[in-house]
Amino acid sequence: MKQETAAFVSELLAELSEFGHDGSGGVTRLLYSEAWQNAQAYLSNRMKEQGLNVRVDRVGNLYGRLEGSNRNAPVVLTGSHIDSVVSGGRYDGTYGIAAGLAALAYLKETYGEPLHTLELVSFCEEEGSRFPLAYWGSGNATGIYEWDSGEGVYDSDGISLRQAMEGAGFGRADLPDCRRSDIGAFVELHIEQGPVLEKQRKRLGIVDAIVGQRRYAVTVQGEANHAGTTPMNMRKDALLGVSEMIMQLEADAIICGEPLVATVGRIDCAPNTPNVIPGSVGFTVDIRHSEEQLLQQFSESILDKFKEIAKWRGLEVSISPWLEAKSAPMHQALTDRLERISQDLSLTCRRISSGAGHDAQLFTAICPTAMLFVPSKAGISHSPLEYTSPEELADGVSVLAAFLYELAYEGKLP
Amino acid sequence: MKQETAAFVSELLAELSEFGHDGSGGVTRLLYSEAWQNAQAYLSNRMKEQGLNVRVDRVGNLYGRLEGSNRNAPVVLTGSHIDSVVSGGRYDGTYGIAAGLAALAYLKETYGEPLHTLELVSFCEEEGSRFPLAYWGSGNATGIYEWDSGEGVYDSDGISLRQAMEGAGFGRADLPDCRRSDIGAFVELHIEQGPVLEKQRKRLGIVDAIVGQRRYAVTVQGEANHAGTTPMNMRKDALLGVSEMIMQLEADAIICGEPLVATVGRIDCAPNTPNVIPGSVGFTVDIRHSEEQLLQQFSESILDKFKEIAKWRGLEVSISPWLEAKSAPMHQALTDRLERISQDLSLTCRRISSGAGHDAQLFTAICPTAMLFVPSKAGISHSPLEYTSPEELADGVSVLAAFLYELAYEGKLP
Structure with a gap:
């Protein structure tokens, strides 16, 4: 056959x-x-x-x-x-x-x-x-x-x-x-x-x-400023905050282990100009796991860490749940x-x-x-x-x- | 008067x-x-x-x-x-x-x-x-x-x-x-x-x-893949590499101290879709310092670190000098x-x-x-x-x- x-x-x-x-x-x-x-x-x-x-x-x-x-x-x-x-x-x-x-x-x-x-x-x-x-x-x-x-x-x-x-x-x-x-x-x-x-x-x-899936749209608000005239310690750089969040997400996903996967697939920076400190950065988070409870715990924990990172850096963060599939x-x-x-x-x-x-x-x-x-x-x-x-x-x-x-x-x- | x-x-x-x-x-x-x-x-x-x-x-x-x-x-x-x-x-x-x-x-x-x-x-x-x-x-x-x-x-x-x-x-x-x-x-x-x-x-x-200024356009190439079906350890996520580079740039800039400033003002991700692992990310780096020699040393050092990060993550990186003002x-x-x-x-x-x-x-x-x-x-x-x-x-x-x-x-x- x-x-x-x-x-x-x-x-x-x-x-x-x-x-x-x-x-x-x-x-x-x-x-x-x-x-x-x-x-x-x-x-x-x-x-x-x-x-x-x-x-x-x-x-x-x-x-x-x-x-x-x-x-x-x-x-x-x-x-x-x-x-x-x-x-x-x-x-x-x-x-x-x-x-x-x-x-x-x-x-x-x-x-x-x-x-x-x-x-x-x-x-x-x-x-x-x-x-x-x-x-x-x-x-x-x-x-x-x-x-x-x-x-x-x-x-x-x-x-x-x-x-x-x-x-x-x-x-x-x-x-x-x-x-x-x-x-x-x-x-x-x-x-x-x-x-x-x-x-x-x-x-x-x-x-x-x-797997179950959570998707969030996250927006981080800082202050757009001149890249040449704003000293490092007077910045509220939204992209720095987002980079730290992305690194944290990867670290936590690896610690959690398979089958958890977590992805930032989309990132949009404003004003997105080489000589201006990013004032606002939006990104998406996609998290999946076959066990509902672990997925929920992981998602809540990483969002809390995003908020901590934002707070520490003097940034505002807003998070919109976008998709929740069990x-x-x-x-x-x-x-x-x-x-x-x-x-x-x-x-x-x-x-x-x-x-x-x-x-x-x-x-x-x-x-x-x-x-x-x-x-x-x-x-x-x-x-x-x-x-x-x-x-x-x-x-x-x-x-x-x-x-x-x-x-x-x-x-x-x- | x-x-x-x-x-x-x-x-x-x-x-x-x-x-x-x-x-x-x-x-x-x-x-x-x-x-x-x-x-x-x-x-x-x-x-x-x-x-x-x-x-x-x-x-x-x-x-x-x-x-x-x-x-x-x-x-x-x-x-x-x-x-x-x-x-x-x-x-x-x-x-x-x-x-x-x-x-x-x-x-x-x-x-x-x-x-x-x-x-x-x-x-x-x-x-x-x-x-x-x-x-x-x-x-x-x-x-x-x-x-x-x-x-x-x-x-x-x-x-x-x-x-x-x-x-x-x-x-x-x-x-x-x-x-x-x-x-x-x-x-x-x-x-x-x-x-x-x-x-x-x-x-x-x-x-x-x-200040003198160096500007670079950096492109990091990974592999676009399904965000749900690709385990964390089989990914070549260009955005993770870039986030690590941005964190490194900030850390080095703070260690170097004033008046050095370093900024990633622009980032462009492809395909930039929530459920696809970023395959390619371009970004700009703007570095300024009043002392020419320090500026040059800092710039060379951070670009080397970008290459190390890319290598470690299995990513390709290409760097184009874009502006060099003494x-x-x-x-x-x-x-x-x-x-x-x-x-x-x-x-x-x-x-x-x-x-x-x-x-x-x-x-x-x-x-x-x-x-x-x-x-x-x-x-x-x-x-x-x-x-x-x-x-x-x-x-x-x-x-x-x-x-x-x-x-x-x-x-x-x-």
């Missing part, structure tokens, strides 16, 4: 990458765009070819269904998202859908009708690249969003979410409801988007949790099972926290959920340079298929 | 601030602009009113001359510049001209014809605010520039220096040559542009040197004399390094040069908030007048 699967998945990813192919060599497939519509239509046909019953819901999530013999039993769902960032790669999201189609096709051909209904989903949106809102697809499926809850949300061209949704033929009350209450388990296969598996030469990452632990029994299957298939693996957000984290609220990573070359993602080899793609499908078999054919739902 | 002088100078500054008065409440009087032309024309009339012989040179420096009885004796020159930064204050530069006019008027009225010719100059340009070149006026007077050496220099609207100069009626070979070789002494009166005099409650600052010591005997005169007039004073550049530094190459500061409220300059009280303005004129008297009437040139 393996060579065939590798070819099937890489070819399907190559074909899908034509929808939204941009000048950069990357893929730009934003929610409800023409490229997005064409990709969903193409996927719909590919699902039908494999004998799946296809439907879309009110916001444009696409489902392919392999009916089980026990019509009342909970559904086993796999899949990921079809949208991309601007100039992204061909693997992020799309791989989970292509792998799911390969797995369902293999299971249907090999074992016929399952006990539990098996479904493959192509979520309409996860990235938050077009509208300032993410997980629109899985959020509607799990009840975090309602299909009409995107009021007042606009893209950078001033087009509203509602308008874009209707333009693509969705957002009508007569289309099927999005909310799923019939799911017995959800599993998502995804590229790692980080360097850990490659560096440690593991074929698979068994996700134990999707960590989402995966289902322990399912995670153990993924690990056992990997070992049975002689595929090296390790437990890993997902530092990035995924559709799977929304499903943890409504059903047992699991997640599986394959390596990303050089840890690159959200870039035309994303790459995972065909063999690695096929590894993921092997584990996914075996996992879905236990759930849907053997009926071993938790 | 004092009250009268205070009124004369503050009124003249108020009148001149109308030329280039902008919406911010500040003054924008860029080289060769209409506002600049009107200000020079107004000054020219005010000089004539005081019985001075007025002329302009080839680049637009305006001179008012009080002829001395000894026609062959070297000229005693005072003055400053008439141009401003964008949205600057009414004191920077202009004060030295208004004070000079007050001093010359007083001397002429009180003592009549001097021994040495006394001249007041309104230099056409010092700030470098319109064209990427500074000291255009004093540079032409002292031979650092030639009147036609501005080839290929354009303002932000694409207008060449030559074009702007001709548009204002200058830059013609038939106008008087700029280069002065007849100057026996130059003295410039200026606002401090820093907080030292005000904080230490001194009425006057006797400048011992205009320090300009003032003439010691003249500086001593300014101090003695201040004391004779019961005006508290202190020696001070000028951390900002001034026209005076160009004259140190061709004649004995001295410089005198009056306080700036809250150390503010290059801002509509610049302020020096009428009494403080008059203090400067008192010392300047006594100083010019010794030079031009008593003939005590060094």
Whole structure:
């Protein structure tokens, strides 16, 4: 099966990458765009070819269904998202859908009708690249969003979410409801988007949790002054304060240890002129950890230290919480099972926290959920340079298929 | 005399601030602009009113001359510049001209014809605010520039220096040559542009040197990566490297002590996105000290430390020297004399390094040069908030007048 699967998945990813192919060599497939519509239509046909019953819901999530013999039993769902960032790669999201189609096709051909209904989903949106809102697809499926809850949300061209949704033929009350209450388990296969598996030469990452996240916008106010005429001891240099805060954040993050990560990704200095002492500097802090309590403690502690640094330096600091996402632990029994299957298939693996957000984290609220990573070359993602080899793609499908078999054919739902 | 002088100078500054008065409440009087032309024309009339012989040179420096009885004796020159930064204050530069006019008027009225010719100059340009070149006026007077050496220099609207100069009626070979070789002494009166005099409650600052300056553009290259999925120990975070460099610069500057000042005024981060580890950060370093050798040593040492920090962190660093201005010591005997005169007039004073550049530094190459500061409220300059009280303005004129008297009437040139 393996060579065939590798070819099937890489070819399907190559074909899908034509929808939204941009000048950069990357893929730009934003929610409800023409490229997005064409990709969903193409996927719909590919699902039908494999004998799946296809439907879309009110916001444009696409489902392919392999009916089980026990019509009342909970559904086993796999899949990921079809949208991309601007100039992204061909693997992020799309791989989970292509792998799911390969797995369902293999299971249907090999074992016929399952006990539990098996479904493959192509979520309409996860990235938050077009509208300032993410997980629109899985959020509607799990009840975090309602299909009409995107009021007042606009893209950078001033087009509203509602308008874009209707333009693509969705957002009508007569289309099927999005909310799923019939799911017995959800599993998502995804590229790692980080360097850990490659560096440690593991074929698979068994996700134990999707990390929780805190994001803050911090502004430090000092006094802009002449860089030549203001002695060092009469300065209130906002950039010096911020540099000290950034150093403190790094030191504390290293002391706290993995899987905590903390990043200042954005810094804006004013007036930002070589011969003027910075009067005001804004920056962002992004902190992630798989354990909610540690994440909260770390975040509170570092913000206190920022305030101390500011006070000591005679600076004003203001901190705005911007994003607070709780960590989402995966289902322990399912995670153990993924690990056992990997070992049975002689595929090296390790437990890993997902530092990035995924559709799977929304499903943890409504059903047992699991997640599986394959390596990303050089840890690159959200870039035309994303790459995972065909063999690695096929590894993921092997584990996914075996996992879905236990759930849907053997009926071993938790 | 004092009250009268205070009124004369503050009124003249108020009148001149109308030329280039902008919406911010500040003054924008860029080289060769209409506002600049009107200000020079107004000054020219005010000089004539005081019985001075007025002329302009080839680049637009305006001179008012009080002829001395000894026609062959070297000229005693005072003055400053008439141009401003964008949205600057009414004191920077202009004060030295208004004070000079007050001093010359007083001397002429009180003592009549001097021994040495006394001249007041309104230099056409010092700030470098319109064209990427500074000291255009004093540079032409002292031979650092030639009147036609501005080839290929354009303002932000694409207008060449030559074009702007001709548009204002200058830059013609038939106008008087700029280069002065007849100057026996130059003295410039200026606002401090820093907080030292005000904080230490001194009425006057006797400048011992205009500091030398080194400016560098530094770029640190790391690797942009996902802020969630890249463990702390697998990062090459350019902003962490730069923050450490900024901390090192501050620590070394404090250890070195006054009058050294070192500033990172500009920082630009890429991609500058909250959830991406900074891949590349550029910043500027501005270092100043009155002692050339110390300045050079400090600069070399800190750049070496930047390279060590980059190496340690696996980052690439590239450093471009951008500006190297040698320090300009003032003439010691003249500086001593300014101090003695201040004391004779019961005006508290202190020696001070000028951390900002001034026209005076160009004259140190061709004649004995001295410089005198009056306080700036809250150390503010290059801002509509610049302020020096009428009494403080008059203090400067008192010392300047006594100083010019010794030079031009008593003939005590060094």
